[in-house]
Amino acid sequence: MAGALVATSTVASMTVGGLVPAAADDPPPAAATSSGPAGPIAVAVNSRGTSYAGFAQGRGLVRLGADGKARRPLAVPGENPVNGLAVDARDQLWVDDGERVSLLDRRGRLVRTFAHRPVLACPAEEGDARRYGDLALGPGAVYVADRCRATVSEYSRSGVLRATVVLPGGTPASGLAFLRAGQGRPDRLLVTVPDRARLLVFDASRFGDGARPLQVRKVRRVGGGERPQPTGVVADRFGQVVVADAANQVLLFLDGDNDFSLYRVRGVPGRGGSGVGRLRSPAALAQSGQDGSGMAGNLWVADTGNRRVQRFDVGSYTWFARTVRAPDVEPLAVTPQPCAGAVSVRVNAGEAWTRTPQVTVRVVAPADATGLTFLGSATPEPVALREDCDYDWLLAAGNTDVQVRIDGGARDGEVLSDRIGLDTQPPRVRSASVRWVRRDQRWELKVRAVDRAGPEGTTGASGISGAHTVLHSGRRNGSAGTVRVVDGRAVGHTRDGRSLAWVRVLDRAGNASDWVRVERR
Secondary structure: OOOEEOOOEEOOEOOOOOOOOOOOOOOOOOOOOOOOOOOOOEEEEOOOOOEEEEOOOOOEEEEEOOOOOEEEEEEOEOOOOOOEEEEOOOOOEEEEOOOEEEEEOOOOOEEEEEEOOOOEOOOOOOOOOOOOOEEEEEOOEEEEEOOOOOEEEEEEOOOOEEEEEEOOOOOOOOEEEEEOOEOOEOOEEEEEEHHHOEEEEEEHHHOOOOOOOOEEEEOOOOOOOOOOOEEEEEEOOOOEEEEEEOOOOEEEEEEOOOOOEEEEEEOOOOOOOOOOOOOOOEEEEEEOOOOOOOOOOOEEEEEHHHOEEEEEOOOOOEEEEEEOOOOOOOOEOOOOOOOOOOOEEEEHHHOOEEOOOEEEEEEEOOOOOOEEEEEOOOOOEEEOOOOOOEEEEEOEOOEOEEEEEEEOOOOOOOEEEEEOEEOOOOOEEEEEEEEEEOOOOEEEEEEEEEOOOOOOOOOOOOOEOOOEEEEOOOOOOOOEEEEEEEOOEEEEEEOOHHHOOEEEOEEOOOOEOOOEEOEEO
């Protein structure tokens, strides 16, 4: 198979993978409409309790203090619906509008922006912004649920595409949440699918092209209400998961470390209302960190049907219910990264390895060039020069060279090239053992692992990386840690032997091995 350019994607053109037909009892996707409530459809909160609310009208965000008082609105790039918001550990704000992801600093200044890959045309009138699309953050990763196609993608924080997963059922996702490891379970990515009333659970370390969910949980109908429509979802470090059910006007509390069993419901099933604490078509959730502060575990709800943001504590107290409307502020201008510098080709911003054949090729062409031709496919593919200089390319199996010919100008016919390794094969743990070192009065963990290439002419082997992941056990809020690596072998030390239960390794492309139980010697 030869490499190939990937055409710009629209709603009618699915360019990533194939879709699984919807089940017979699944209703068709809801049509986008411009009527109905204009309430908030996305919400996020920072460490100080300042919340942000986004709207289908796009343009700007409402900001509220921890007490619910309005603050100066925040401008965002473009005028597309704001269908995903998230705050990182530095209190920087990530914004998704269905076509681009933007990062704003704590003062609201644009740090950077990157397009969905492959480039997606998702205008405001396509895809129901109140129902589809979200953004979530994981360690070093940005997860995006596309509003206009049934995919969830993982990007690096700089915008390099790492993986694209086509969702079973062929309908878009509504909510995303990252659930950290605990109770002998790995880091997980939670995905709500409203048209199928499902919660999908993925192993975050094995989230790659073609990944299948670890679990597919049917969202329960409570109190004899309607068929559930799960939208927003959040998860905390204790394994508590909260899902908003927009069809039944309730919040569902699930135990993420016990098969997502339902243990609590907030709201009156099927009876939406406008009173304080009542909900009507909630579209998104945000949660403050479980850090022991007075806001620990508090929930912020985009109460779309009531056109307001509500803040609840972990019990039943409602801190505020503040009516909000989309601000009319001038959108931030997005200036494409200039195609300046030496004439060159770079694949995935110069990274050495990728675990997906879908890559981004940046071509800085001479000023007098009239076009480019991508080589390496069965038929050379001429393309027009793009203002942002970025092109989507699908690597061929066994061929990781990207060659581009300059057309026109003084350097007509010159061929530029770059190379990136393609590694889609996970590494393998050969052995993992732990022993008590009496002299040092501590446990010593040793791990041996290998990373091998695929069959001849398919994928390479990037080699074991510097981060072996150990799954801690024995605590409800167990987490994943890392141990030092030397030449494919890992040696770690701890005084708590209970934390050494399972181990997995990563290669330099980001592929993860299976979990292997640690042998005690």
